[in-house]
Amino acid sequence: MEKLNLPDYTFRTKTEDGKRWIFDGIRKKFVVLTPEEWVRQNFIQYLKNEKKYPENRMAVEKQIMVNGKSRRFDLLIYSKSGQAHLIAEFKAPNVKITQDTFDQVVRYNMALRVEQVVVSNGMQHFACEIDYVNNSYRFLREIPEFNIV
Numbered sequence: 001m002e003k004l005n006l007p008d009y010t011f012r013t014k015t016e017d018g019k020r021w022i023f024d025g026i027r028k029k030f031v032v033l034t035p036e037e038w039v040r041q042n043f044i045q046y047l048k049n050e051k052k053y054p055e056n057r058m059a060v061e062k063q064i065m066v067n068g069k070s071r072r073f074d075l076l077i078y079s080k081s082g083q084a085h086l087i088a089e090f091k092a093p094n095v096k097i098t099q100d101t102f103d104q105v106v107r108y109n110m111a112l113r114v115e116q117v118v119v120s121n122g123m124q125h126f127a128c129e130i131d132y133v134n135n136s137y138r139f140l141r142e143i144p145e146f147n148i149v
Helices: 035-049 099-112
Strands: 013-016 019-024 029-032 058-060 063-066 069-072 075-078 084-090 116-120 125-131 136-139
Touching (some): 035 058, 035 075, 035 084, 084 099, 099 116
Antiparallel strands (some): 013 019, 019 029, 063 069, 075 084
């Protein structure tokens, strides 16, 4: 897989039935190693190792209901009180992240009432804080370290 704009991490991988697999420590199983999965697994390691987000507060690819429709998020991080705090959406490295992409992700996740949204293709990373009072968001210079109550 290609080098991302993240630190280098070591992963457990295997090849089976002609496919490459990577071990997801959150889901506790091997999953097919797609370009998007490569970004997700590297970003999870980044959040754990560099930003000190605890693994036991992370949920990966879970189904939720948003406006009566079944959706699946890429990564959700919960606060100590169990509230959804940060949601991350990952794209393959060759998928350009545009303002429209980010607007769509933010609108989609407003129902979760998360405080922060992250979008990354492994090369570019965007983070923002949601302002529910003014129905807006502001971009952050970097992804904040874990300090969730």
